[in-house]
Amino acid sequence: MKQLPIPVLLQPNMAVPLEVIVTSDSSSQLWNTTVFDLHSGSSLISYRGGNSTSRTLTVLRGEFLLSAQLGKNFINAWEIQRKDQLQQKIVCPGVVTCITASPNGLFLAAGVNEAIYLWEVASGKLMSILTRHYQDVTCLKFTDDSSHFVSAGKDNLALVWSLSRLIQLDSNHTPEPCHVLSRHSLPITDLHCGLMGVQARIATASLDQTVKVWELSSGELLLSILFDVEIMSVTFDPCEYFLFCGGSDGNIFQVSLCSQSLSRDKSFQADHSGNQVFKGHRNQVTCLSVSMDGSLLLSGSHDETVRLWDIQSKQSIRCLTHKGPVTNAFIMAAPANMFVPDSRPAVPLPRFSRHVQTSEANSGVSEEVCVRLGLYTQVSLWRRILLQYKRAKRPPLGVTVSLHKLIQK
Known part of the structure; x- marks a missing residue:
């Protein structure tokens, strides 16, 4: 049996990789999670302690790695650069089925059986418990602007939630999804949120042999594709030219989203217009991810392998053998602290509460919160853009006069 590559220690003169592969399998014979170099396939870091449930491996603030223990009621947490020391266990009221962290690092959401628990990371406060699903929640994903998240479950439903509504909601009212x-x-077995925040498109995969594409802002169904097999995983490429769907038979189906003949309901057929099939896995494909430049596709399977594919040629260019069915596999930008052993998180993880704290529980002191999500991030972005155009003596296209005056203050 093939062995995983021995971890490689980065030398001072070695370049830190821009993107890395992060994987886990159900066996945990050697480690829980492994980080590989995207281009060489070398094993860079391994995190020890337990094993990870499918769709629970996530990075928080670029400083912590989190994953739920397989079949257990707690979440493991490591500092991103301290691979051998498990930092904390976040105990939950039941078995954790999925986890996602908001891209801005402010919130953590976890599926616990049929409920969704939403925490504020800075304080560890449990903000809300959402009980709108009727069966186990299978997957959770935030939008790239952290304004919304989407949940999906065994009850065949996908729900769109507004984070600002949940935070400001009166505790006497039951939270309801936007769509x-x-x-x-x-x-539903998997879901993926595209880019562009509230203007994003959502893809959902299901055991009903279909993948559906939705508009997040309206909840409208844009496209439904019927396959010959159950679909276990789904993702877009960054430009959303293609949709990639992992089948229960080991095949990966590439669907062109730019076809002029694209109708709302269609059946998948391989052709020369962008619809193709990647063949190589021998069992169901449970994980899919695309590199930032859209040239490489990563897939994880129950055949105990992770494969890296060249999207243009449809050829498998690397195979990483694991000791058990792959539970998580994705490509991500390497956090700055991952390869700096002496670094520490700017803010340590707090203790996460297991109960929603009402105003009555806080010594009778009522609290009102008004949240404007992403304002700091947006202003910082516009400041950087304006600096680039400063010598041109004019604001860049798309900057309104009022926003321009606000940023100049």
Whole structure:
């Protein structure tokens, strides 16, 4: 049996990789999670302690690695650069089925059986418990601007949640989703949120052999694709030219989203217009991820392998053998602290509460929160853009006069 590559220690004169592969499998014979170099396939870091449930491996603030223990009621947490020391266990009221962290690092959401628990990371406060699903939650994803997240479950439903509504909601009112996406007829196995924040498109995969694409802002169904097999995983490329769907038979289906003949309901057929099939896995494909430049596709399978594919040629260019069915596999930008052993997180993880704290529980002191998500991030971005155009003596295109005056203050 092939062995995983021996971890490589980065030397002072070695370049830190821009993107890395992060994987886990169900066996945990050697380690829980491994980080590989995207281009060489070398093993860079391994995190020890337990094993990770599918769709629970996530990076928080670029400083912590989190994953739920397989079949257990707690979440493991490591500092991103301290691979051998498990930092904390976040105990939950039940078995954790999925986890996602907001891109801005402010919130953590976890599926616990059929409920969704939402925490504020800075304080560890449990902000809300969402009980709108009727069966286990299978996957959770935030939008890239951290304004919304989407949940999907075995009840065939995908729900769109507004984070600002949940935070400001009166504790006497039951939280409700913005949209209920209810066109699947069997459990949803995976979902993916595209870019562009509230203007993003969502893809959902299901055991009903379909993948559906939705508009997040309206909840409208844009596209439904029928396959010959159950679909276990789904993702877009960064430009959303293609949709990649992992089948229960080991095949990966590439669907062109730019075809002029694209109708709302269609059946998948391989052709020369962008619809193709990647063949190589021998069992269901449970994980899919695309590199930032859109040239490489990563797939993880229950055949105990992770494969890296060249999207243009459809050829498998690397195979990483694991000791058990792959539970998580994705490509991500390497956090700055990952390869700096002496670095420490700017803010340590707090203790995460297991109960929602009401105003009555806080010594009778009422609290009102008004949140404007992403304002700091947006202003910082516009400051950088304006600096680039400063010598041109004019604001860049798309900057309104009022926003321009606000940023100049």
